Amino acid sequence: MTKRWQKDADGILIFTGLFSAALAALLTVSVQDLKSNPQDTTVFYLANIYQLLADPNISRTSILATPVQPPDFSPPKSAVLVNSLWFLSLVISLTSALLATMLQQWAR
Helix, strand or coil, X not given: CHHHHHHHHHHHHHHHHHHHHHHHHHHHHXXXXXXXXXXXXXXHHHHHHHHHHHCCCCCHHHHHHCCCCCCCCCCXXXXXXXXXXXXXXXXXXXXXXXXXXXXXXXXX
């Protein structure tokens, strides 16, 4: 019976290892949706600089008096939900690998 448990644990370890590796690759791509894009901030500031330089009627004192900040970033709710599910799936996968390893150790 313990031999069967060890073989089952081997199968679980192989599956969870492959699944966790694929999941980690997907997470590295998906987690980018949770961060603000630095190019958007650069475009925002460049557009403001262009507007200031293109309008000769603006005085230098009015430029310094009105600091302009880029809009606050908030990730889309769908990105938060999807990433939460990806991370939960990774935790469950790694937990099952840990339990399979513990089963193998116990079965020896």
